Amino acid sequence: MxxxxxxxxxxxxxxxxxxxxxxxxxxxxxxxxxxxxxxxxxxxxxxxxxxxxxxxxxxxxxxxxxxxxxxxxxxxxxxxxxxxxxxxxxxxxxxxxxxxxxxxxxxxxxxxxxxRHWLGVQPPDHFLLIEPDAALAEILVSEIQTAVTLPVKSCGVATPEIEAQIVGAIPVALSMNEKAVRRALPETADLVTLHLRSPGASLAAHLPAPSTALVGVASTWPAFLKTARTMLVAAGFP
CATH class of the missing domain: 1.10.10.10 (Winged helix-like DNA-binding domain superfamily/Winged helix DNA-binding domain)
Known part of the structure; x- marks a missing residue:
């Protein structure tokens, strides 16, 4: 042998x-x-x-x-x-x-x-959303997947999690997590940053809202419900 x-x-x-x-x-x-x-x-x-x-x-x-x-x-x-x-x-x-x-x-x-050289020059085969909140990551993966053809995966910000999935990936992160994600990524890695729109810009098509308007938000994720409530108030909904 x-x-x-x-x-x-x-x-x-x-x-x-x-x-x-x-x-x-x-x-x-x-x-x-x-x-x-x-x-x-x-x-x-x-x-x-x-x-x-x-x-x-x-x-x-x-x-x-x-x-x-x-x-x-x-x-x-x-x-x-x-x-x-x-x-x-x-x-x-x-x-x-x-x-x-x-x-x-x-x-x-x-x-x-x-x-390592040849692995580094291969075209990417998936998007990797790097997001510490698992519930938010699930929502974002679903949204991103509707807009792209490559598979979309997700992981946390911990370096071992990223290292396990970064090969062949296009890293993606929310702008509010950009600094933490860049620290965890290899120095040569590019990062696609997702920027959030303001509540007013997101809801512009529905404003001004009639005084009798009733807005319902359904989610099993408490943090999302809190954020949605904050955005609606900021946009002028009662």
């Missing part, structure tokens, strides 16, 4: 090990029923702690990629886990890419740099 483990990577040795075994199984490099190297053998070969290898094998077993046979060793499971066809095809493509990169002798640092 060929492995390519980098101590300088931001990805843990265990995760590198698990991922490469899975890719080896999906690509057919590791055959069903094939015996895998022992924990001790891999630890000695790659100068890593046996506990790291053992933890990786346990994760593979939990996810039904390998079987532990008492007294015999660790074997590739004869039946692969149920993996969505698209995900399996993508994993095989990634595995082929890394195999080709190894044959070229490209260091992992160069591969990572080039991957």
């Amino acid at each position: 060929r492995l390519w483990l980098s101590r300088g990577s931001e990805v843990s040795i265990r995760d590198q090990f698990v991922t490469q075994v899975v890719l080896g199984i999906l690509s057919g490099e590791l055959k069903a029923g094939q015996r895998l190297p022992s924990t001790r053998e891999l630890a000695r070969r790659f100068h890593i702690h046996p506990n790291t290898v053992s933890a990786g094998y346990r994760e593979l077993a939990r996810n039904h990629w390998v079987d532990f046979l008492k007294g015999s060793g660790i074997f590739v499971r004869k039946e692969k886990p149920d993996t969505p066809p698209a995900a399996a095809a993508l994993d095989q493509l990634i595995n082929s890419f890394f195999q080709s990169a190894r044959e070229l002798g490209a260091p992992l640092s160069s591969i990572r740099l080039r991957l």
